[in-house]
Amino acid sequence: DTAVSQTPKYLVTQMGNDKSIKCEQNLGHDTMYWYKQDSKKFLKIMFSYNNKELIINETVPNRFSPKSPDKAHLNLHINSLELGDSAVYFCASTLGAGVNTGELFFGEGSRLTVL
Amino acid sequence: GESVGLHLPTLSVQEGDNSIINCAYSNSASDYFIWYKQESGKGPQFIIDIRSNMDKRQGQRVTVLLNKTVKHLSLQIAATQPGDSAVYFCAEAGTALIFGKGTTLSVSS
Numbered sequence: 001d002t003a004v005s006q007t008p009k010y011l012v013t014q015m016g017n018d019k020s021i022k023c024e025q026n027l028g029h030d031t032m033y034w035y036k037q038d039s040k041k042f043l044k045i046m047f048s049y050n051n052k053e054l055i056i057n058e059t060v061p062n063r064f065s066p067k068s069p070d071k072a073h074l075n076l077h078i079n080s081l082e083l084g085d086s087a088v089y090f091c092a093s094t095l096g097a098g099v100n101t102g103e104l105f106f107g108e109g110s111r112l113t114v115l
Numbered sequence: 116g117e118s119v120g121l122h123l124p125t126l127s128v129q130e131g132d133n134s135i136i137n138c139a140y141s142n143s144a145s146d147y148f149i150w151y152k153q154e155s156g157k158g159p160q161f162i163i164d165i166r167s168n169m170d171k172r173q174g175q176r177v178t179v180l181l182n183k184t185v186k187h188l189s190l191q192i193a194a195t196q197p198g199d200s201a202v203y204f205c206a207e208a209g210t211a212l213i214f215g216k217g218t219t220l221s222v223s224s
Contacts, residue, residue, distance in 0.1 A: 004158075033211060035214075040216070041153075041202055041216070041217045041219075042214070042216055042217070043159070043204065043214040043217075044214075045211040045212070045213070048210075048211055055210075056210055056211050090158050090159070092158075103149060103161040103164065104149070104159075104161070104206075104212050105161075106158030106159050106160070107158050108156075108157055108158050109156075109157070109158050
Protein backbone atom coordinates (compact mmCIF):
# COMPACT_ATOMS: atom_id res chain seq x y z
CA ASP A 1 0.00 0.00 0.00
CA THR A 2 1.31 3.42 -0.92
CA ALA A 3 1.80 5.54 2.19
CA VAL A 4 1.59 8.97 0.54
CA SER A 5 -0.05 9.00 -2.87
CA GLN A 6 -0.39 11.87 -5.29
CA THR A 7 -2.41 12.23 -8.46
CA PRO A 8 -1.77 12.92 -11.20
CA LYS A 9 1.85 11.88 -11.57
CA TYR A 10 2.20 13.93 -14.73
CA LEU A 11 0.28 17.00 -15.79
CA VAL A 12 0.82 19.00 -18.97
CA THR A 13 -1.30 22.09 -19.47
CA GLN A 14 -1.46 25.48 -21.10
CA MET A 15 -0.68 28.82 -19.51
CA GLY A 16 -3.70 30.41 -17.90
CA ASN A 17 -5.41 27.13 -17.05
CA ASP A 18 -6.45 26.05 -13.55
CA LYS A 19 -5.34 22.65 -12.27
CA SER A 20 -5.39 20.59 -9.08
CA ILE A 21 -3.08 17.98 -7.58
CA LYS A 22 -4.45 15.62 -4.96
CA CYS A 23 -2.66 13.96 -2.08
CA GLU A 24 -3.70 11.30 0.37
CA GLN A 25 -1.79 9.63 3.19
CA ASN A 26 -2.81 6.40 4.90
CA LEU A 27 -0.24 6.63 7.70
CA GLY A 28 -2.53 8.28 10.22
CA HIS A 29 -0.23 11.31 10.29
CA ASP A 30 -1.37 14.65 11.62
CA THR A 31 0.61 17.01 9.42
CA MET A 32 0.85 17.26 5.65
CA TYR A 33 3.00 19.42 3.43
CA TRP A 34 3.45 20.58 -0.13
CA TYR A 35 6.98 21.07 -1.43
CA LYS A 36 8.04 22.39 -4.83
CA GLN A 37 11.17 21.02 -6.54
CA ASP A 38 12.58 23.12 -9.35
CA SER A 39 14.69 22.06 -12.31
CA LYS A 40 17.84 22.35 -10.19
CA LYS A 41 16.39 19.88 -7.68
CA PHE A 42 15.95 22.51 -4.98
CA LEU A 43 13.14 21.51 -2.60
CA LYS A 44 11.19 24.36 -1.04
CA ILE A 45 8.34 24.20 1.44
CA MET A 46 5.10 25.79 0.25
CA PHE A 47 2.40 24.88 2.77
CA SER A 48 1.80 22.80 5.84
CA TYR A 49 -1.46 21.68 7.42
CA ASN A 50 -1.92 20.12 10.84
CA ASN A 51 -5.27 18.43 11.41
CA LYS A 52 -6.83 20.42 8.57
CA GLU A 53 -5.47 23.75 9.81
CA LEU A 54 -2.94 25.80 7.87
CA ILE A 55 0.24 26.21 9.90
CA ILE A 56 2.83 27.17 7.30
CA ASN A 57 2.26 29.40 4.32
CA GLU A 58 5.54 30.39 2.72
CA THR A 59 5.90 33.14 0.18
CA VAL A 60 3.78 31.55 -2.49
CA PRO A 61 1.58 33.41 -5.00
CA ASN A 62 -2.06 33.45 -3.98
CA ARG A 63 -2.81 31.61 -7.23
CA PHE A 64 -1.84 28.54 -5.16
CA SER A 65 -4.55 27.44 -2.75
CA PRO A 66 -4.23 24.35 -0.59
CA LYS A 67 -7.28 22.61 0.78
CA SER A 68 -7.45 19.94 3.46
CA PRO A 69 -10.89 18.30 3.67
CA ASP A 70 -9.62 15.99 6.42
CA LYS A 71 -6.28 15.19 7.96
CA ALA A 72 -5.57 12.41 5.47
CA HIS A 73 -5.92 14.66 2.42
CA LEU A 74 -4.20 17.81 1.24
CA ASN A 75 -4.96 19.06 -2.24
CA LEU A 76 -3.26 21.84 -4.15
CA HIS A 77 -5.19 24.01 -6.57
CA ILE A 78 -3.35 26.36 -8.90
CA ASN A 79 -5.13 29.15 -10.78
CA SER A 80 -3.93 30.96 -13.90
CA LEU A 81 -0.91 28.73 -14.44
CA GLU A 82 2.33 30.37 -15.50
CA LEU A 83 5.45 28.97 -17.17
CA GLY A 84 7.37 29.35 -13.91
CA ASP A 85 4.98 27.00 -12.16
CA SER A 86 6.54 24.11 -14.06
CA ALA A 87 8.13 21.90 -11.42
CA VAL A 88 7.68 18.69 -9.50
CA TYR A 89 5.32 19.09 -6.56
CA PHE A 90 5.76 16.75 -3.63
CA CYS A 91 3.27 16.00 -0.92
CA ALA A 92 4.63 14.78 2.41
CA SER A 93 3.44 13.97 5.90
CA THR A 94 4.74 13.62 9.45
CA LEU A 95 3.26 12.05 12.53
CA GLY A 96 3.35 15.01 14.89
CA ALA A 97 2.76 18.70 14.55
CA GLY A 98 6.37 19.47 13.72
CA VAL A 99 9.22 17.94 11.86
CA ASN A 100 11.19 17.36 15.04
CA THR A 101 8.90 14.46 15.78
CA GLY A 102 10.35 12.31 13.07
CA GLU A 103 10.89 11.76 9.42
CA LEU A 104 8.94 13.26 6.60
CA PHE A 105 7.31 10.71 4.30
CA PHE A 106 7.13 11.88 0.70
CA GLY A 107 4.87 10.97 -2.17
CA GLU A 108 6.26 10.13 -5.59
CA GLY A 109 5.74 13.66 -6.90
CA SER A 110 3.55 15.29 -9.53
CA ARG A 111 5.42 16.73 -12.51
CA LEU A 112 3.65 19.82 -13.78
CA THR A 113 4.60 21.19 -17.18
CA VAL A 114 3.08 24.48 -18.27
CA LEU A 115 3.32 25.23 -22.00
CA GLY B 116 18.40 33.85 7.01
CA GLU B 117 18.37 30.14 7.57
CA SER B 118 19.89 28.02 4.88
CA VAL B 119 21.20 24.56 4.47
CA GLY B 120 23.70 24.02 1.72
CA LEU B 121 25.90 21.32 0.32
CA HIS B 122 29.50 21.84 -0.61
CA LEU B 123 29.52 19.94 -3.88
CA PRO B 124 26.74 19.57 -6.42
CA THR B 125 28.15 16.31 -7.83
CA LEU B 126 30.28 13.45 -6.59
CA SER B 127 31.54 10.58 -8.73
CA VAL B 128 32.97 7.44 -7.15
CA GLN B 129 33.89 3.91 -8.11
CA GLU B 130 31.89 0.97 -6.83
CA GLY B 131 33.31 -0.22 -3.55
CA ASP B 132 34.76 3.15 -2.57
CA ASN B 133 33.54 5.07 0.45
CA SER B 134 31.57 8.25 -0.28
CA ILE B 135 31.41 11.37 1.82
CA ILE B 136 28.74 13.98 1.19
CA ASN B 137 28.99 17.26 3.07
CA CYS B 138 26.48 19.82 4.20
CA ALA B 139 26.75 23.15 6.01
CA TYR B 140 23.91 24.73 7.94
CA SER B 141 23.56 28.26 9.25
CA ASN B 142 21.07 28.08 12.14
CA SER B 143 23.05 27.26 15.26
CA ALA B 144 19.78 26.66 17.14
CA SER B 145 18.82 23.72 14.91
CA ASP B 146 18.61 20.50 16.87
CA TYR B 147 17.47 17.91 14.35
CA PHE B 148 18.88 16.95 10.99
CA ILE B 149 17.93 14.36 8.40
CA TRP B 150 19.59 12.96 5.29
CA TYR B 151 17.37 12.03 2.37
CA LYS B 152 18.06 10.07 -0.82
CA GLN B 153 16.13 10.85 -3.98
CA GLU B 154 16.30 8.40 -6.85
CA SER B 155 15.35 9.50 -10.34
CA GLY B 156 11.60 9.94 -10.73
CA LYS B 157 10.85 9.31 -7.07
CA GLY B 158 10.24 11.24 -3.91
CA PRO B 159 12.96 11.74 -1.28
CA GLN B 160 13.40 8.85 1.11
CA PHE B 161 14.67 8.97 4.67
CA ILE B 162 18.17 7.59 5.19
CA ILE B 163 19.26 8.59 8.67
CA ASP B 164 18.70 11.34 11.20
CA ILE B 165 20.65 12.85 14.06
CA ARG B 166 19.80 15.12 16.97
CA SER B 167 22.08 17.83 18.22
CA ASN B 168 22.94 15.96 21.43
CA MET B 169 24.86 13.45 19.30
CA ASP B 170 28.02 13.74 17.20
CA LYS B 171 27.67 10.53 15.26
CA ARG B 172 25.02 8.05 14.31
CA GLN B 173 25.42 4.86 12.36
CA GLY B 174 23.02 2.94 10.21
CA GLN B 175 23.48 0.16 7.72
CA ARG B 176 26.48 1.24 5.59
CA VAL B 177 25.76 4.89 6.40
CA THR B 178 27.11 7.17 9.09
CA VAL B 179 26.12 10.73 9.82
CA LEU B 180 28.53 13.06 11.58
CA LEU B 181 27.49 16.32 13.17
CA ASN B 182 29.96 19.05 14.05
CA LYS B 183 28.03 21.75 15.86
CA THR B 184 31.10 23.94 16.31
CA VAL B 185 31.40 24.59 12.59
CA LYS B 186 27.76 23.79 11.77
CA HIS B 187 28.63 20.93 9.47
CA LEU B 188 27.00 17.62 8.66
CA SER B 189 28.34 14.77 6.63
CA LEU B 190 26.96 11.53 5.30
CA GLN B 191 29.39 8.69 4.83
CA ILE B 192 28.41 5.72 2.68
CA ALA B 193 30.61 2.67 3.01
CA ALA B 194 31.34 0.38 0.05
CA THR B 195 29.27 2.48 -2.33
CA GLN B 196 27.15 0.50 -4.76
CA PRO B 197 25.55 1.44 -8.10
CA GLY B 198 22.18 1.44 -6.33
CA ASP B 199 23.42 4.34 -4.19
CA SER B 200 23.40 6.61 -7.25
CA ALA B 201 20.91 9.35 -6.43
CA VAL B 202 20.60 12.93 -5.24
CA TYR B 203 21.31 13.31 -1.53
CA PHE B 204 19.84 16.11 0.57
CA CYS B 205 20.53 17.21 4.07
CA ALA B 206 17.58 18.81 5.83
CA GLU B 207 17.36 20.92 8.93
CA ALA B 208 14.28 20.98 11.14
CA GLY B 209 12.68 24.37 11.57
CA THR B 210 8.96 25.02 11.32
CA ALA B 211 9.26 22.62 8.40
CA LEU B 212 12.19 20.69 7.02
CA ILE B 213 14.53 23.05 5.19
CA PHE B 214 16.44 21.28 2.47
CA GLY B 215 19.85 21.96 1.04
CA LYS B 216 20.50 22.00 -2.66
CA GLY B 217 21.44 18.36 -3.07
CA THR B 218 24.50 16.43 -4.14
CA THR B 219 24.22 14.06 -7.09
CA LEU B 220 26.16 10.88 -6.36
CA SER B 221 27.19 8.85 -9.40
CA VAL B 222 28.63 5.38 -8.84
CA SER B 223 30.44 3.65 -11.65
CA SER B 224 31.21 -0.05 -11.70
